[in-house]
Amino acid sequence: MGKSTTKDARLPLWKHKGSGQWCRKVAGKFRYFGTDLEAALEEWRRVKDWILDGKEPPPHPDDDPASIAIICDAFMEFKEGLLNSGELSKRSFDGYHSTCKFLVEKLKGRTLATSLKPVDFQKLRQKMAAKWGPVKLGNEIQVIRSVFKYAYDSDLITAPVKFGPGFAKPSRLVLRKAKADKGSRLFDPAEARKIIKLAGPQMRAMVLLGLQAGLGNTDVAMLTLKHVEAEDGWLVYPRTKTAIVRRIPLWEETAAALKAAIKARPEPKDPDDAKLLFIGPRGQSYVGNNRGYRVHQEFQRVAIRAGSDRTFYDCRRTFQTIGEESGDLVAVGSIMGHAPRSDDMAAVYRQGVSDERLRAVVDRVHEWLYAGAGEEGGGE
CATH class of the missing domain: 1.10.150.130 (Tyrosine recombinase, N-terminal domain)
Structure with a gap:
């Protein structure tokens, strides 16, 4: 503060x-x-x-x-x-x-x-x-x-x-x-791909993280380099709101987009921001006084160019909706970082969710986003 x-x-x-x-x-x-x-x-x-x-x-x-x-x-x-x-x-x-x-x-x-x-x-x-x-x-x-x-x-x-x-x-x-x-806040696959294609390196990686893992505005703003580097091909990151640790298998497109974002990352103006993965074009973090609002602003500029009225947080809504089609709600909740209810005894006794179950969820969302799209929207 x-x-x-x-x-x-x-x-x-x-x-x-x-x-x-x-x-x-x-x-x-x-x-x-x-x-x-x-x-x-x-x-x-x-x-x-x-x-x-x-x-x-x-x-x-x-x-x-x-x-x-x-x-x-x-x-x-x-x-x-x-x-x-x-x-x-x-x-x-x-x-x-x-x-x-x-x-x-x-x-x-x-x-x-x-x-x-x-x-x-x-x-x-x-x-x-x-x-x-x-x-x-x-x-x-x-x-x-x-x-x-x-x-x-x-x-x-x-x-x-x-x-x-x-x-x-x-x-x-x-x-x-x-x-x-408010109507449906679900992305159309072609709409999401167009936004990914038009976005710069930082926002492209953020959108992919939102769509494939349900990360929200504050989540991506607070994401650090060590969270991405902790385990190859995985994002290990506690949700900012609940502190629930998430292990997320990354799509190839997301992993490539993260590498591109890191390569294009400007030098942060504030030394305290050096640990953050995403730094804006002027050297400022995406945190700000109103956490996550800068993510919202930059996303809106790209969405308008793409002819979309969606918000960045709609990525999280879309992941939840499409991820549930995998049939594994527990794995979806694990990736989302949901805090279980105090009376959820299954969550109390559950010692983890297997990598295979987590991959099945993100694979279903990947199929939804890219099926029939060829190479369009990939993390170039």
């Missing part, structure tokens, strides 16, 4: 690009002081002696231990501990941070959690529904509920927050309707 900042040598704080907050790093820990510079400087002057001395500062006189800001800070400190211990992915941490920032902005940081009424959450949901689709809305509602549950479980508040009926997640009917309205 620390490297995405704008510094001014004249100020004791600098602006974090990802969150827009003024911040300072002390003893390896980032401290955030809000988006208003004057208020941030005032707060820094109030707390700096404690922080620089390695102590936690007292709360602001206008703050209450049960304020939205205090609760969100405590929640994020808890999540940061999980991040540092390897129990939480950076992507999930960033998602929690974004939700807490939204909460503080919309409910006001110094609002007491105990003063919130169901009508407040009803109004908040209306703002969220105007901003996000049903799936994103449901996910954000769940996170917000988790924030306040953490506050109650941690004795930051003495009674559970009442959300009321107006802060429910979208119904299954609404979710089904939203999915139906």
Whole structure:
């Protein structure tokens, strides 16, 4: 998080690009002081002696231990501990941070959690529904509920927050309707081959990984050189979202495309990106502040040229759909990196999926993509 900042040598704080907050790093820990510079400087002057001395500062006189800001800070400190211990992915941490920032902005940081009424959450949901689709809305509602549950479980508040009926997640009917309205997100084989043919070395390899292994935007953005080099002809890579390790047999076209991408790979501007496989033409990684968005942007440029309205994530949807035609759903899930349900006892006892089963799945998708196409769309 620390490297995405704008510094001014004249100020004791600098602006974090990802969150827009003024911040300072002390003893390896980032401290955030809000988006208003004057208020941030005032707060820094109030707390700096404690922080620089390695102590936690007292709360602001206008703050209450049960304020939205205090609760969100405590929640994020808890999540940061999980991040540092390897129990939480950076992507999930960033998602929690974004939700807490939204909460503080919309409910006001110094609002007491105990003063919130169901009508407040009803109004908040209306703002969220105007901003996000049903799936994103449901996910954000769940996170917000988790924030306040953490506050109650941690004795930051003495009674559970009442959300009321107006802060429910979208119904299954609404979710089904939203999915139906979007129509099929499945690639046509000729459409996919055309995109592969028009793409440059980096995007061609990404699309092939998406189609043959279900890698998503963040997966390819975070892919490192060592993941490809670990085992010849295989990709050994934990899914970014679930940390489930995947072993994926690579098509010849994909292996060739990866070699071409590595050969054409520009020198990264940021030394921290040296480990990443995919580097953009200007020397930037595809990660960015909004992980995977640069993959989406570059894919859209190629898709438009190909006359396609698909997104990069539709590669993952296509792999799942066509891969299931192999008849081996367990092998498909293994390649996709799906986390099994806690009550899935078969997954608990299963010690692995054989290479033959994994190859059968990717072979079925390869047959779908290239049958009757000759050499068209290969990784030249």
